[in-house]
Amino acid sequence: xxxxxxxxxxxxxxxxxxxxxxxxxxxxxxxxxxxxxxxxxxxxxxxxxxxxxxxxxxxxxxxxxxxxxxxxxxxxxxxxxxxxxxxxxxxxxxxxxxxxxxxxxxxxxxxxxxxxxxxxxxxxxxxxxxxxxxxxxxxxxxxxxxxxxxxxxxxxxxxxxxxxxxxxxxxxxxxxxxxxxxxxxxxxxxxxxxxxxxxxxxxxxxxxxxxxxxxxxxxxxxxxxxxxxxxxxxxxxxxxxxx
Numbered sequence: 001x002x003x004x005x006x007x008x009x010x011x012x013x014x015x016x017x018x019x020x021x022x023x024x025x026x027x028x029x030x031x032x033x034x035x036x037x038x039x040x041x042x043x044x045x046x047x048x049x050x051x052x053x054x055x056x057x058x059x060x061x062x063x064x065x066x067x068x069x070x071x072x073x074x075x076x077x078x079x080x081x082x083x084x085x086x087x088x089x090x091x092x093x094x095x096x097x098x099x100x101x102x103x104x105x106x107x108x109x110x111x112x113x114x115x116x117x118x119x120x121x122x123x124x125x126x127x128x129x130x131x132x133x134x135x136x137x138x139x140x141x142x143x144x145x146x147x148x149x150x151x152x153x154x155x156x157x158x159x160x161x162x163x164x165x166x167x168x169x170x171x172x173x174x175x176x177x178x179x180x181x182x183x184x185x186x187x188x189x190x191x192x193x194x195x196x197x198x199x200x201x202x203x204x205x206x207x208x209x210x211x212x213x214x215x216x217x218x219x220x221x222x223x224x225x226x227x228x229x230x231x232x233x234x235x236x237x238x239x240x241x242x243x
Contacts, residue, residue, distance in 0.1 A: 004020075004204040007202065010202075076193065076197055085161055087138075088136055089156075124136045216243075
C-alpha cells in the first residue's frame with residue numbers, strides 16, 4: 001500500500017496541482033467488507049423513494065460523479081488538441097434505450113474508421129427532452145455533412161468546426177448535464193472514446209513533482225486557485241496552470 005499528499009495532472013498545455021492535508025492511500029483494503037450483489041434499476045429507485053436520507057447520499061454521490069466525469073472529459077480534450085470538429089448525431093426514430101442506441105453508434109464508428117485514417121473521437125450520449133438518445137462528439141477529421149449523414153444513416157447530423165476557443169474542454173463540457181446520472185444510464189458508459197487518445201499524465205511522486213515545477217512552472221502564477229474541503233479527501237489546495 002502506498003500513499004501521497006501531492007498529485008500533478010498534465011493535460012496537454014494545462015497542469016493541475018493538488019495538495020492534500022491528509023495522505024491519500026492507494027490500494028488500502030477494507031477489512032470485513034461484505035460482498036454485495038449488483039442491484040437493478042428498480043431496486044435503486046425503490047430504495048431512494050423509501051429513504052430520504054439515502055436519497056440525499058445518492059444525490060451527493062451523483063454530484064461527485066458528475067464533477068469527476070466532467071474533469072475526465074476536459075482532460076482528455078486538453079490532451080488531444082487535434083480534436084477540433086464538434087458533431088451532433090440524432091435519431092429520426094425515437095430510440096429511447098441507450099443500449100440499443102449504442103449498438104447503432106458502434107456500427108457507425110466502424111463505418112467511419114473505414115473512411116478516415118487514425119480516427120480519434122470522444123463521444124457523450126445524452127437524452128433529448130422527448131426521451132430520444134443523441135450523441136455529442138469531438139473528432140480529429142473534417143468531412144462534408146452529406147457524406148457524414150450517409151455514414152450515420154439514422155437522422156440529422158450537425159457539424160461545427162471549433163475555432164478560436166482557448167478552453168475547448170470547458171466549452172464542450174457545458175453539454176454534460178446532471179441528466180447523465182439519471183437511472184437510464186445505470187450500468188452504461190457515459191463516455192465513449194477511441195483507444196488511441198493521448199491520456200493525461202498523473203504524477204504523485206513528490207520528487208518528480210518538484211522537478212517538474214522547478215523546470216516547467218518556475219515562478220509562473222496559476223490561472224486559477226482555490227482551497228476547499230472534500231467529504232472524502234479532506235482539505236485540498238488546488239492550482240491550475242496554463243501554457
